[in-house]
Amino acid sequence: MEREAAALENVCRGIALRARQAAQELALMPAERKNRWLLAVAEALEREQASLLEANAQDVATAPAKGLTAAAIDRLKLTPARLRAAAEGLRQVAALPDPVGEIRGGERRPNGLEVLKVGVPLGVIFFIYESRPNVTIDAAGLCVKSGNAVILRGGSEAFHSNTALTRLLRAELIQAGLPEDAVQSVPTPERAAVGWFLRWSDCVDLVIPRGGKSLIERVVAEARMPVLKHYDGNCHVYVDAAADLEMAERIVVNAKCQRPGVCNAAESLLVHAAVADAFLPRIGLLLQQRGVELRGCAETRRRLPQIRPATEEDYRTEYLDLILAVKVVDSLEQAIVHINTYGSRHTDAIITRDLAAARLFVQRVDAAAVMVNASTRFHDGFEMGLGAEIGISTDKFHARGPCGLRELTTYKYVVIGQGHVRE
């Protein structure tokens, strides 16, 4: 048993070392070759659809026995439409500029020394994710385009799907003249394997865990390398005393209902007392018509007596569902303090016509994205002009908000002299 674990650890160590080597080669590859690979994979996904769906069917067949919910099984399922969407995503990534080699700054110093700041890959990314096999495609595409080798650790429930996809991705790497080991997957569902990679900071430059809070907490505790992560998306919409109430209605309905299961959907509504009488009955009706359950403070329930009271816990909760916590606040100040206390620093919006209020909210709310008169749903790499994203960071370090190609890179300084020495 112990000998088996040691053998398995050796296999994983080999993967880590080959990833480090592949990353060194990939870092030098021109954008053209990486784009050729992206387009070839897009084509292969459609060409080899039958065998990919077959592998996926094996996973789906064993999913109920593994205790997956109907929703989880739906996420696990590949369909021709989902494969087409993934292929389309890769074509979009191919069209984005290469962040590697990008000149991010520079100057000629007074002594004639030339200093350039140049984009370079991070190196090796360990990507941990759950269920959805199309994430395998998205993540590999973004990592390789940004010049990074990736080690994929999908959920055991998607093992056959991910194995088939990894095989396809690697075959096309060879075809494109790129290092095959730029994309590898962990060949065992063994939980201990995650721990090994988290220790190998000599080979892994960044870990991105995408999944539940307990997974992320385990990774943060064990990782000896940086972690790029997304905790909660407990997003707020604050309707100011000076709000255009019709605009506020549209935005609140959009932020809550357009796609309630995603991280940038609104979870709490704050309403200034001065407009509570006018706004709460209208928005209550609109939301209830859309099946949203409201939970409110005493002042909210004075205007909407039929809803249930909100607890302290409600204000902290990311429902990811058709539920909304509602609170009446006496001032902009109180709204800001509430958001900075209960929010998760993801996305918060103010609806107002008052420039001073908008400015204060933008300055003082501590979130990756602060919206003025726009739905929280716009906090998204594509909507914000970064192109495809590997996730939204709720961290402040390295990257905040949407993480696209540039956020998967770092930089080096190149300093050019003509024999310069320091006095």
Place this chain on the structure above:
Amino acid sequence: MEREAAALENVCRGIALRARQAAQELALMPAERKNRWLLAVAEALEREQASLLEANAQDVATAPAKGLTAAAIDRLKLTPARLRAAAEGLRQVAALPDPVGEIRGGERRPNGLEVLKVGVPLGVIFFIYESRPNVTIDAAGLCVKSGNAVILRGGSEAFHSNTALTRLLRAELIQAGLPEDAVQSVPTPERAAVGWFLRWSDCVDLVIPRGGKSLIERVVAEARMPVLKHYDGNCHVYVDAAADLEMAERIVVNAKCQRPGVCNAAESLLVHAAVADAFLPRIGLLLQQRGVELRGCAETRRRLPQIRPATEEDYRTEYLDLILAVKVVDSLEQAIVHINTYGSRHTDAIITRDLAAARLFVQRVDAAAVMVNASTRFHDGFEMGLGAEIGISTDKFHARGPCGLRELTTYKYVVIGQGHVRE
């Protein structure tokens, strides 16, 4: 005993919470007020010189009993000149642009949504350092100017000096109308206290350990928040086949001898075989005249028979002393592989007249700064145009190379619409 530890932990927790609160206030303060504080502290350092030197004398008096070496005692010592230099440093920081509020990008999206990327402080920085009390001044100056609250943890050997300096820094914060708790220090030399702060990721956004490898390793293992760190500076100078050998002499001598005890001094010299006969005897003589001990490979010792052989360990060592490891390489390729194998990704230089060689070296050497025809000693925030620095990061994540004011900040996205909702 246990009750005492619990009481102490409570005191430290209070510091962390007050730092979080102070950071929120400081984030909103205009540059003008932060600059006024910097200039006032510079003045106070000179005005209160006598009492500062007196506090420092207490530390210096007890240092030998604590087993400090003569070099460590020298670093511990404050002098009028060192205080003047620290004051001058603060005046330079005051003159630098404020990274907070800086617009780092932005665009109007096709749908009219305006997206801005705005510089904001990281929040609370936990700064751990050893011996030199003037670091207290530099670190506090950079943190406050970049809008961050700082918790200082100096070495116990500098306790009285740091206490006096912290008192001065805080008194001037009040005078300038800034939150006093923007600068605090850990009031106990207890080692456990460091562990508490490393766990409190709700209050501390970044830890910067400045010290020996064992300190940094402990911090990386325990911290639940990002770490900005500097491991070794094992820097190389590679003299290419196409080098201007006179330039190479000047640069090698400068990189090794100008200040051998700092991180960007050269520790290894690589010489292309084609110029080994011409170069090694000349540089050998020049370095030996300056008291440098050389350790070489067999090919080096064929040209410099009197020097001792270099071991594998020598090529991995950051001497921080007048010692230089020397190796003859057969090709540029071999030089690059050697650097990427034994180097510490800090600073590496090539001396060449060959453009293709320079380009390949710059692309393939994985270091925070790669120099062409310039001394490694130029890898420095001030020399490279970033202004003062809090350190040089050998990490790739968030900041690489010199960390100045901007590297102590992050950004938020501000998204402005006119009622935008997502379809």
